[in-house]
Amino acid sequence: NDAAPEQVLEGLDEEQRAAASTLTGPLCILAGAGTGKTRAITHRIAYGVRAGVYDPHRVLAVTFTARAAAEMRSRLAGLGAPGVQARTFHASALRQLQYFWPMTIGGQMPQLLDHKVRLLAEAAKRLRLTTDRASLRDYAAEVEWAKVSTLTPEGYLAQAEERDSPAGLDHRGFARLYQAYEDIKEDRGLMDFEDVLLFTAGMLESDERVAAQVRQQYRHFVVDEYQDVSPLQQRLLDLWLGGRQELCVVGDAAQTIYSFTGAVPDYLLSFRRRYPEAEVVKLIRDYRSTPEVVKLANVLLADRRPGGPTPWPTPLQLISQRERGPVPEITQHADDDAEAAWIAQKVAELADSGTPLSEIAVLYRTNGQSQAFEQALAAAGISYQLRGSERFFSRPEVREAIAALRTSSLVAEESAELVPEQVRGVLSSIGFTRQAPTSTGAVRERWESLAALVSLAEQLNTERESAFTMREFLAELEERSAAQHAPTVEGVTLASLHSAKGLEWEAVFLAGLCEGLMPISFAQSQRELDEERRLFYVGITRAKTHLFLSSAAARHPGGRGRRKSSRFLIPLRKELGLQAPAQKIAPGGGGLSVNAAARKRRAAVCAGCGTPLTVGTQIKRRRCEDCPPRYDEQLFEHLREWRRGYAKELEIPAFM
Ligand code: ATP
Ligand code: MG
Numbered sequence: 001n002d003a004a005p006e007q008v009l010e011g012l013d014e015e016q017r018a019a020a021s022t023l024t025g026p027l028c029i030l031a032g033a034g035t036g037k038t039r040a041i042t043h044r045i046a047y048g049v050r051a052g053v054y055d056p057h058r059v060l061a062v063t064f065t066a067r068a069a070a071e072m073r074s075r076l077a078g079l080g081a082p083g084v085q086a087r088t089f090h091a092s093a094l095r096q097l098q099y100f101w102p103m104t105i106g107g108q109m110p111q112l113l114d115h116k117v118r119l120l121a122e123a124a125k126r127l128r129l130t131t132d133r134a135s136l137r138d139y140a141a142e143v144e145w146a147k148v149s150t151l152t153p154e155g156y157l158a159q160a161e162e163r164d165s166p167a168g169l170d171h172r173g174f175a176r177l178y179q180a181y182e183d184i185k186e187d188r189g190l191m192d193f194e195d196v197l198l199f200t201a202g203m204l205e206s207d208e209r210v211a212a213q214v215r216q217q218y219r220h221f222v223v224d225e226y227q228d229v230s231p232l233q234q235r236l237l238d239l240w241l242g243g244r245q246e247l248c249v250v251g252d253a254a255q256t257i258y259s260f261t262g263a264v265p266d267y268l269l270s271f272r273r274r275y276p277e278a279e280v281v282k283l284i285r286d287y288r289s290t291p292e293v294v295k296l297a298n299v300l301l302a303d304r305r306p307g308g309p310t311p312w313p314t315p316l317q318l319i320s321q322r323e324r325g326p327v328p329e330i331t332q333h334a335d336d337d338a339e340a341a342w343i344a345q346k347v348a349e350l351a352d353s354g355t356p357l358s359e360i361a362v363l364y365r366t367n368g369q370s371q372a373f374e375q376a377l378a379a380a381g382i383s384y385q386l387r388g389s390e391r392f393f394s395r396p397e398v399r400e401a402i403a404a405l406r407t408s409s410l411v412a413e414e415s416a417e418l419v420p421e422q423v424r425g426v427l428s429s430i431g432f433t434r435q436a437p438t439s440t441g442a443v444r445e446r447w448e449s450l451a452a453l454v455s456l457a458e459q460l461n462t463e464r465e466s467a468f469t470m471r472e473f474l475a476e477l478e479e480r481s482a483a484q485h486a487p488t489v490e491g492v493t494l495a496s497l498h499s500a501k502g503l504e505w506e507a508v509f510l511a512g513l514c515e516g517l518m519p520i521s522f523a524q525s526q527r528e529l530d531e532e533r534r535l536f537y538v539g540i541t542r543a544k545t546h547l548f549l550s551s552a553a554a555r556h557p558g559g560r561g562r563r564k565s566s567r568f569l570i571p572l573r574k575e576l577g578l579q580a581p582a583q584k585i586a587p588g589g590g591g592l593s594v595n596a597a598a599r600k601r602r603a604a605v606c607a608g609c610g611t612p613l614t615v616g617t618q619i620k621r622r623r624c625e626d627c628p629p630r631y632d633e634q635l636f637e638h639l640r641e642w643r644r645g646y647a648k649e650l651e652i653p654a655f656m
Pocket of ligand 1: 011012013016031032033034035036037038039040252255287288501502503504541
């Protein structure tokens with residue numbers, strides 16, 4: 001790349017360019033969704049590297065998910081600045097811990113613990129507490145919160161008044177349990193996820209040599225999605241900086257969606273106070289979405305009633321730069337299956353009119369909702385993926401496939417041509433079928449990965465003038481693996497709203513928009529409802545052109561498990577001039593509303609949807625299998641989702 005470094009600044013608007021060409025910190029980019037924050041910092045790094053101001057190996061860019069980190073690395077490579085480290089906080093910390101462990105502490109590094117709940121069960125037993133699984137999960141979430149808030153058991157107790165203690169324990173009881181958990185963990189030579197950050201921070205704090213070496217290594221720090229940084233992550237960042245100011249942070253307070261894990265937007269909002277010399281750049285032009293989509297996002301934020309405990313940032317009104325597009329659709333369907341079927345049909349229509357499947361996403365509030373969409377898409381013969389293409393080459397099935405291809409290349413002749421049929425043949429030896437399996441879940445995901453390899457072979461074959469060999473194909477795979485350049489997995493993305501942050505698609509379906517799911521049932525306080533609203537905002541702003549907001553009037557056919565459509569849709573319907581949907585009484589109700597019928601049989605109905613519980617369903621928790629889990633279970637699911645992102649990056653098994 002011999003072109004002038006300034007070339008990297010082309011394709012940025014004036015404010016973005018101002019941010020990207022401010023190569024010394026502190027710098028804060030404060031802007032709404034889709035305004036090009038990530039683009040601006042990526043170009044800033046590339047510009048700094050190409051102008052010779054940054055040594056690429058001395059830049060550390062921290063992003064929120066493994067997927068975002070992979071995306072940034074590939075964009076930087078494309079801009080002529082390879083070699084920059086773009087990682088999550090956890091991945092960065094783990095590397096440092098592994099590197100410095102021998103010289104600071106020595107001996108065996110603790111192993112990552114994958115069952116907090118199991119260890120907590122032991123701790124409870126030690127204290128002779130009677131618990132159940134649901135409470136243990138609640139405790140696990142509380143331990144995690146305490147640790148990312150950098151509170152020891154005593155520290156927790158000191159702050160106790162401000163927070164409800166978890167189910168069944170008073171604050172003192174929980175602090176004792178937390179201490180017992182820590183003791184057992186240490187005895188066993190284990191560390192949990194938060195320990196990775198805590199140990200790294202401790203090492204940097206207590207050992208000058210470590211701090212000096214890390215600070216020597218990294219000179220420039222960039223943090224994306226800074227509104228969701230936890231106190232523990234902030235502490236680590238401060239230690240990395242060691243009083244230096246070479247820091248650029250980027251965030252949008254209206255997109256804070258991880259405060260349940262201890263994230264606090266205050267760090268973003270108080271940046272100017274902490275760094276009085278900081279440059280602050282604001283971006284308001286939205287390059288991602290059409291005016292129609294942007295309008296709904298603005299209306300949603302503005303609809304929040306003032307007041308309440310959360311400092312609600314004055315939302316930056318976004319101004320769309322794009323041409324007008326289709327009007328967003330808000331629809332209500334008879335039941336969950338009907339909603340999913342409608343979505344599958346719409347996806348097929350979009351695909352027919354030229355939208356690639358990889359540019360379509362179906363987003364939902366809880367992972368438990370994915371099943372209905374998986375089934376509907378599979379039934380319609382539409383490919384989908386439950387996760388992104390990040391760490392593609394680390395997936396077990398991809399490794400297995402490459403090993404099989406390698407074996408086959410050993411027996412083939414050096415110059416034997418490759419037609420994709422051969423790849424398909426080799427992969428069929430490890431279970432690949434021509435047709436997508438009708439089953440869903442892991443089996444289907446495995447198939448999608450293998451199908452991506454076959455279509456890569458097809459694509460390379462058509463792109464090349466001359467035929468190529470199996471060895472060349474393997475070399476290509478190796479190169480792509482090193483560059484983290486995954487083949488496009490052609491399929492609709494199914495993802496939770498939390499995991500969609502920072503990403504974008506041509507067409508986005510926000511599904512299951514009913515009370516209890518959006519906002520989620522456990523969000524009761526103003527603080528929690530505000531976070532739900534922000535999460536919905538994140539969802540809307542993922543759409544570039546087509547936006548579909550849907551809900552179902554009942555969970556089951558026949559009107560069982562009636563549900564109300566989400567309160568957040570009210571101002572959006574108004575904006576679009578739509579009537580509120582009629583809340584119909586389902587046929588076959590025998591004159592009784594479903595709720596009244598449910599009340600009559602209170603002893604045996606699901607507490608979530610009112611469906612009668614039959615033998616074999618989860619009577620113990622009074623919930624049928626379809627219903628969103630209880631508060632503690634839900635919270636737990638979010639934590640799990642949050643961890644999964646990191647777990648992928650670290651190549652450790654998903655936790656909990
Ligand atoms: P989010 O808050 O969702 O993370 P963001 O502010 O980080 O959004 P980006 O993802 O950087 O926004 O940009 C959104 C989209 O707009 C991307 O497709 C990006 O390429 C495009 N974009 C940003 N700035 C420009 C520009 N100046 N000209 C053209 N396209 C742009
Ligand atoms: Mg971004």
